[in-house]
Amino acid sequence: EPEVTQTPSHQVTQMGQEVILRCVPISNHLYFYWYRQILGQKVEFLVSFYNNEISEKSEIFDDQFSVERPDGSNFTLKIRSTKLEDSAMYFCASRTGFGDTGELFFGEGSRLTVL
Amino acid sequence: AQSVAQPEDQVNVAEGNPLTVKCTYSVSGNPYLFWYVQYPNRGLQFLLKYITGDNLVKGSYGFEAEFNKSQTSFHLKKPSALVSDSALYFCAVRDRPGANNLFFGTGTRLTVIP
Numbered sequence: 059e060p061e062v063t064q065t066p067s068h069q070v071t072q073m074g075q076e077v078i079l080r081c082v083p084i085s086n087h088l089y090f091y092w093y094r095q096i097l098g099q100k101v102e103f104l105v106s107f108y109n110n111e112i113s114e115k116s117e118i119f120d121d122q123f124s125v126e127r128p129d130g131s132n133f134t135l136k137i138r139s140t141k142l143e144d145s146a147m148y149f150c151a152s153r154t155g156f157g158d159t160g161e162l163f164f165g166e167g168s169r170l171t172v173l
Numbered sequence: 174a175q176s177v178a179q180p181e182d183q184v185n186v187a188e189g190n191p192l193t194v195k196c197t198y199s200v201s202g203n204p205y206l207f208w209y210v211q212y213p214n215r216g217l218q219f220l221l222k223y224i225t226g227d228n229l230v231k232g233s234y235g236f237e238a239e240f241n242k243s244q245t246s247f248h249l250k251k252p253s254a255l256v257s258d259s260a261l262y263f264c265a266v267r268d269r270p271g272a273n274n275l276f277f278g279t280g281t282r283l284t285v286i287p
Binding site for chain 1: 263275276278279280
């Protein structure tokens with residue numbers, strides 16, 4: 059069964075460093091997402107991406123964050139200068155894009171620890 | 174504003190007993206509702222969704238959910254709980270018509286006691 063894959067599974071970084079989290083969405087999906095989950099808290103929407111541009115973003119997704127689809131398969135989240143409060147599990151998701159009733163398929167997550 | 178509420182942080186149930194995980198929603202248009210499950214150190218797995226039609230929706234692993242428009246609820250149910258059902262359960266809603274992302278509830282931790 060096709061799945062969303064994410065790398066790395068865990069990254070530890072120093073405050074102020076740049077981090078890139080990578081995702082390979084399901085191949086025939088058209089919408090891509092990043093969500094985050096701070097330990098023990100709710101799953102929060104960050105950004106959605108369609109047709110090579112951001113379609114929606116939340117207030118969390120400030121200028122420190124960016125997304126990119128550099129080739130036909132990868133979808134990346136970059137945090138330019140990490141802060142302690144960026145420590146969280148980051149989930150990539152994708153969906154087919156046919157109508158707005160489809161479910162999202164999530165990856166296993168990338169745990170980011172900022173020291 | 175669109176929202177989804179899970180009033181219980183924790184639900185404990187004995188193995189073999191029926192389980193219910195509660196969810197209520199608030200949306201401006203047609204509610205598109207979803208349940209996801211998260212096992213420890215794993216991503217979210219889709220269980221089931223309500224889009225339209227029959228109010229009782231059946232999903233993965235024997236779970237089902239009942240859409241109740243008058244009570245604006247979408248409770249997750251299973252007739253007989255298994256220890257392996259112990260996990261974190263999230264209710265989610267398409268946050269407004271035409272939106273393409275999901276808005277998640279705060280999650281309910283289900284513990285099935287052997």
